[in-house]
Amino acid sequence: MIPEIGVFSLVVALLIALVQGSLPLAGAHLGITSWIRVARPAALGLFAFAMLAFGCLAWSFLDNDFSVLYVASNSHAELPAAYRFAAVWGGHEGSMLLWLCLLSAWTVAVALFSRQLPEAYVARVLAVMGWLSVGFLLFLLFLSNPFTRLMPPALQGRDLNPLLQDPGMVVHPPVLYMGYVGFSVAFAFAIAALLSGELNAAWARWSRPWTVAAWMFLTLGILMGSAWAYYVLGWGGWWFWYPVENASFMPWLVGTALIHSLAVTEQRGAFRSWTVLLAICTFSLSLLGTFLVRSGVLTSVHAFATDPRRGIFILAFLAIVIGGSLVLFAWRAPRVGLGGTFGVVSRESMLLTNNVLLIVAAGSVLLGTLYPLFLDALDLGKISVGPPYFDSVFVPLMTPALFLMGIGPLARWKVADLTELMRRLKWAFGVSLLTALILPLIVGSWKPLVSFGLALALWILTSTGVNLWQRLAGQASPLRRRLANQPRGYYGMLIAHCGIAVFIIGVTLVKGYETERDVRMAIGDSVTVGGYEFRFNGAENVTGPNYRAARGNVAVSRNRSVVRTLHPEKRVYNAQQMAMTEAAISTGLFGDLYVSLGEPVADGAWSVRIYHKPFVVWIWGGCLIMALGGFVALTDRRYRRAAERSADKVVMAGKAAV
């Protein structure tokens, strides 16, 4: 009964989405107020029924209803309840449902928090999001229905993939999807602007907080995925340039460009067409990412069922969304206009350079990700693109972008003076360069790439410091007052830039000084890695709730005193008899110790993998700081004040209309 209610609510949701997509759009075009007013209630209704469908699926999982095919293939009665809930998005169908739910949640958020915007404009935005919902609902109902019954019902489920049985799995997909789906708001704002032909600074101001929010979620989602690969999958690294990772990284790169371009459009009115194009690209890449990962095209842990009809639907949907919006852009962009002019050396030109570099970087990732797929589709052979490609493309592209991060925020809008900038930044430049040259000598061995990375990171940190100091200097009021007077958006930028610096420090030091050893260890053997001595004390058998495991005992000592005992495990899960390595990782601010068991060799000896990863947590710490920067920027009073101001205008306009 419950699954049928789920299907029914999806059908109702589809009908509501059709209304939400058509009536308000026509109303906005023809100026019919009653049709425009349909948008908000429709958004709420769509959200309610999408959540009801989600609730039905979650209920089926918690109730162990193995007569539902999707539940039977992704759950097991022995599975702990929290994981049975997380299993809702553990497969293809459920993750599409999650996408729909989050899309409807963002739609409701737009409906609720945009009361100050012109009614017709909001109606267009909600209608565009309504059409996106229609696409996903059609896909769910006709090609990937999570409520399909299994006749006869299974007695027991096939179990959730053990790799997904982890707290990280409970949060990683929803947060990542929040990011992907969040860019649909920026997309809908852009399409609505193209439709109405009104694209001005106010449009950019309305669009900015939504874009920053989506970017923040995407940053957190990528961070969790990376940490998950490191801690749970036990791959021993933090980024592999796998297609699934690239799929989430491309929208991030273009989204970052979008945030900066929106800033220019809001402050200076420039880059208008470019900003709209970026908004379209960001969401298109989010869609592409979702489908690339979930359609089974890619070889990975994320790929689920493969069904050719799904592939065709997905291609058609992508073609309509991307192609349609680009055609609209080509048609309407001339009306939008280019906006203000600026000099060759100015904050605008530097932000433009940053944008171009980010786009080229995203393009090169896209090339490396899709090229093997194209060759395969055309039957020209199977190839893969190795990580060295991405490394060799990324370092030269990002170096100028990171260097500009130090200068750009200090440069004036319109026309900046290069000599003045050099004068203001000479100390920051000198100090960061000198420190970067000397620091590796003190830590250990000097390596050119380590110094290079540190120089970039320190340059960002010192120039950010100079920025804050010079902004506060020369004012009479007390320091606390001056600090409080700066807008939150400004602090958000500083924090996010510092996050990048912390991230670079982590990457540089891990790449420069990490040690990886695979060794055979008999009981009592010891090996020294990264200044630590690892002693293997054997392995014992243990039994978990739904697995059996061999549990190793490795004592880690430094200067002859034991600092930690690590317990790596080799598990075999009962349901699928699937083996899994559970690495033991001791995390510290200045480095991680990582031990995982390979296989038993003979007489209690095991093959063991031992890593020392200095400063690896700084990578994720940097991402966290970036996301924090986004959060701080979101709390900027400007967005609310602008909201209040335009609210008056709308009230007046509304009265005039009545």
Added chain:
Amino acid sequence: MKPRQRRLALIGTGLLAFGLAALLVLNALRSNLVFFFSPSQVRANEAPHSGAFRIGGLIEAGSVTRASDGLTVHFVVTDLAKSVSVNYRGLLPDLFREGKGVVVAGQLRADGTFEATQVLAKHDENYMPPEAADALEKARQAHTAPTLEAGQ
């Protein structure tokens, strides 16, 4: 400079920078492509004798042996028509099992064995890497062709 000349200069520099970036990217892509070959193709001398590539297929049952150092593994990858023997030093992924699908990256040695630098096995028990499945399918088609090769 007149505004028009300045605009032209700006566009020119932009195009030049873009061309340079494209050149860099394409060059990097070309030199980092890793091709895939099936064991039949390797035996037919189609694979490069220097440089890295990937092979895939099934791990032949009973072929996995371990050297006394506990780390070096020897196994045979087959597409059920031809097979290639592989040496690998290091820890194997969890789903590495005899009779299951595998993809191996590395290069060919002079004696015809494959020196692996990386062993990839999928995360799902029932799943076959597409490359491995493809190799098996090609070999099956070649095998069921009218002229059956004897002894293979």
